[in-house]
Each structure stands twice: as C-alpha cells, then as structure tokens.
Amino acid sequence: MAGAQFDGLDIKILRSRKSEKWHAYPADVLPAWVAEMDFPVAQPIQDVLSRALDLSDLGYPIAAGRTGIREAFADRMEERFGWSINPRRVEVLSEVVQGLYLAVGAFTEPGDGAIVQTAIYPPFLHGLEETGRRLVENRLVRKPGGWEINFEALENSIDARTKLFLLCNPHNPSGRVLSRPELERLGELVLKKDLIVVADEIHADLVFDSRRHIPFASLAPELEARTVTLNSASKSFNIAGLRCAVAHFGSTGLRERFDARSSRHLRGGLGMLGLYATTAAWREGQPWLDEAVGYLEANRNYLMGELKNRFPGIRCEAPEGTYLAWLDCSGLGWEESPTARFLERGKVALSDGANFGSGFEQFTRLNFATSREILEQVLVRMETAIQAPD
C-alpha cells in the first residue's frame, strides 16, 4: 500500500536513533525541529550500505570523480529539471553548508555585502557574521497569496560592494518555490548589478502540487556562468549523516576562484559511504522519492487544515515545497518565544524563529516529515502548550 512504510513509524525505534534530532532534548520531548525525515531510507541506499559493510569495504575511498557521482548528478539534472551540465564542472563536497562558506570566502572580501532573503536557514547568516561579510537583507514579504520577493527593496539595497547573492530555492523556512517569472526577474537584476550567485537548491526534489523546481543556472548561459549551484541527496533521501554534497560551477573561472581559497585537505576527505549512497539515491531512488513526496504533500495538506481549524492564533502560508512549515505565532499573544513555550509546556521541540533573522522571534518552524500519527501528536502537544495556564 502506498505510504505504508511512512505510516508505520515506531516512536521507540526512532528514539533509539543516534542522530541529533532524537538526542538534543530529554526523552519526554517530541522532536519536530531539525530538517531530517523520520522515514526509513530507500531500499537501494540500504542495499549499497549493507554491501559495503558485508565486504568491510571501509578503506580509503577512491577519488570522488571515479565513483560516478558527478555523472549521476548531471543525468539527474537533465532528466528531472531539463538542465544540461558537464559532469566535469561538478565538485564533490562534504556538505552544502561547507560549499556556502567556501563560496563566501572565495567570492567576497571582509566588508563586502551578500544578499540573503530572510527569514532564512540560519547558516546563511552565520556564514556572513563569522567571516566579517555584510548581510544585505532582502526580507520576503507576506502577501495574500503567500511569501513574495520585494524586488524594489532588493534593487535599492545593492551597492558597489554587494558581490554575492545567496539564493535559497526552494526556500527554507518559508517553503516558497520560486516561479520562472520570479527567477527571471532575479536573473535580470543579477546581470545588471554584476553579482555572483550561490544557489542552494538542496530542497529541489521536495516540491508539491505538480510544481517543478527550476535550477537558477538553467535560466540562461550568462546566468549559469556566474552561478555556483549547491545540491545534495541528503534532504530528499534522508541521508544527512553521510555528509556528501555537490557544487556545480557555471564557469571555470568560478571554480578556479573557489579552489584557490581552500585547500582540499583543509576541506577534509569524503566518506565513501556517502559517495555510494548518494549515487544510488540519484540513480535508483526515484520510486521511493515519489512516494515520500506524495506522503509529505498529504501531511502538508493535513497540517494546513488542522492549523486553520484548531489553531486560530497561528498563521502559516502553505509551503509549496520542503517539509517545513513556517508558523507565525504572534496571534497567540505570547510575550516570550513561542518555541520556548511549546517546549516547556507542550514538550514538543520546534526550531526557534529568532535564529532565522531578526524580527522573526514570534515564528517557529515545524518539520512535518514524519508519520501522520506522530504529526498529530506534535499538534496535540502544541495545543496542550496553548491551553496551559500562565
């Protein structure tokens, strides 16, 4: 039955996992925070990992370029997104966030500006703060139809020292999946202002309602030439612990600048299990992924319905992609952080909006990549927190 493998999650087994999600909080807390799924991983990934263990195949890995991972990524981009790329332009990294930090270091100097569309996945902000780069904030604005880009404000915020656009699409935490007209308008601005783009497209596979993600670099050759695209199988296939990601460079010039600033040994070696699991995911994991996305979409629909009926103080624009819901809790009338209050009084762990940019202290992010039953428990705990006396 479709979805059965996602419905039948056993909370006791989940709690015995060693991942951060299940260990950051005491055992009486239900975690719905960090972006990983509770689902079992796809069979082709399980097979490749079991095979490696059966053979004690845990020696030094062969060079990433010889594993077929770059070709698997290129074929996938062509088949799924109509984006034709040369596998030799693909570099393998251990994580998308590593790529983000390396790109900030390679394409900007301290004091230079980088555009970020807030609210945003926190490492975008840390990557600028920690390296002395200037945050050029372009806040998404809430319109009746959902979160949108404020293009006028964006253009006005760019000055001569704004060098980089850190694009996150599909967007974490809003769940927006940018449309072609929106991306094209961004592209025009990027060319006009001579910006380099780092496009974090890690959630590319996780889009709903028959949408199709559009890689920014696929819009036009002149945009591709100034774009580094970061991607990974870690979100879509739930293998974040295997630490493997890719960066595609739209031009050799970008790649040379990227490489010049970071020695491969300082970047650290790649784990063979991550290389093989990622390749298996991209080559053979699509049937699993189709089922997972269908289940997530149904969870999204359920969540939106329940929020509307049971949580009048919470506002949420339906995510178009990702498995994250960005909840505006200001209607609850709480003074303190809603995330802290849900944790304290409801024993449910969400992600604090304050970490996603200033002004989002009354927001919290809920991860709905779990079984319907556990999602319902999350909601019950949130209700308990709301009903608890002051």
Ligand SMILES: Cc1ncc(COP(=O)(O)O)c(C=O)c1O
């Ligand atoms: C937009 C975005 N980028 C990057 C990451 C993390 O990727 P990695 O673990 O490969 O650094 C996440 C994880 O939630 C994410 O949502």
